[in-house]
Amino acid sequence: MPVNLTPNAIAAINGGDVNSKPLVQVLDIKLIGSTQERYRLLISDSAASQHAMLATQLNDRVKTGAVKKGSVVQLIDYICSTVQNRKIIVVLNMETILLDCEIIGNPKMFTESESTAQKPMPNANLGNPMRVNNFSTPNSGNYSTPTSNSGAFRAPNSSTFNTSNSGTFGGQNPSTFNTSNSGTYRAPNPSTFKAPNVGNDGQSFRPTVQPPYQPPPNYRNHGPILKNEAAARIIPIAALNPYQGRWAIKARVTAKGDLRRYNNARGDGKVFSFDLLDSDGGEIRVTCFNAVVDRFYDTIEVGKVYLISKGSLKPARKDFNHLKNEWEIFLETTSTVDLCPEEDGSIPRQQFSFRPISDIENAENNSIFDVIGIVMSVNPSVPIMRKNGMETQRRILNLKDKSGRSIEVTLWGEFCNKEGQKLQEMVDVGIFPVLAVKAGKVNDFSGKSIGTISSSQLFINPEFPEAHDLQEWFDRGGKNASVSISREFTAGVF
DNA sequence: CCCCCCCC
16 A cells, blocks of 8 residues: 655654654564663654664554554654664654555665754645545435436546556546456545546545544644544554554445344343445444444434544454455444545445346355346335344345346345335336445345345446446347346336 | 344
């Protein structure tokens, strides 16, 4: 991951700076000290390097592997002092931003002569002029077009798409739409399509590490701020780990699970989870229990962007969590969740990895798929009594794609009354809408079908290139030919 | 700390 170390940081610290919280890289770590165990680091700002003593309370960071050779760290509390006529940096507190990183730049050992010539350290981490951000388009919350829409969708302006190898930018450029080879692409925010085509010049990528999180104005200036409560830097979700002290992430909610109550040997309680995606494509599940549910459940809305900090990281249980992250965040009462009211076009609404329906034929039971197809028929919602005695809604529809296969899609719960209802109304008047299913779960009861789970999302007539291709295929005759891979062909109105 | 994702 690309990182910009703070330019001139070493010289600035030698010149007395104690406030800049620079990003530096750890080039080396040595255990020293005779009476007390102590670590000496060699730190670099990519141009200059210098030795630094680690405060002993941070020894565990080295021992647990939370910081190692190559790590990019943010110095939080530090001071340059002279020991035996040599200047040395003492690191009192720091955060690991990236655990592993190639050596950045070609740092040379810092010398005093440079210190006299030191320039003020630019506050490079407090803002990035390259950053393309903050489209003012309101947050629409979903891609769905209104029911009254004829089913036609507006093809996005092709000039805002980058169908070549845009991997260099990692999808960070909000105007970039990476549809290269893997079949994975990141659905841009709708506002992206209306944005001017800026930043494709190769100059506009921004470092992965983002500016420090500033608390909302109404929480500022409420008495003195303790030094260790200074704003945590926003880091990529992909860089989160349990050994990190303070962190903040800025991410969009891509899915929100229902509030569930449980009763087990440990007692009873309530729980809900939601899924996050950030501008670097990192994803992670967040879970809240009991009092924390009360605190955050109503705040969290799908499609909105939040600044989140002070949660704890636990290993993700892969059997219950399909997100690409080995960790899961548990929020606590001290955690903060702050809505970012301004739309951030750099964070996609979803990342898709569409697979042809024909692939599901041989897919493992319970595997998770993203599919996109044309809705051929929609059955009415029916109440289903669950084995635990709770009633829920079920609605089955039939989805067909260019692979020439169709499949039953089972909507559960609220999906029946929201998207399901809308889809039924469209099909009832002869419109065959495009439906994208994010994170559907494969079921193999008598043939294959796919069902919604709490992480699922449905998009009706989305403005994706795939949707456009599908519609064309459909109009050219795809409408009339397909083979179902589900147990019964849901004979519909076509 | 949950862990349900449902039905035939």
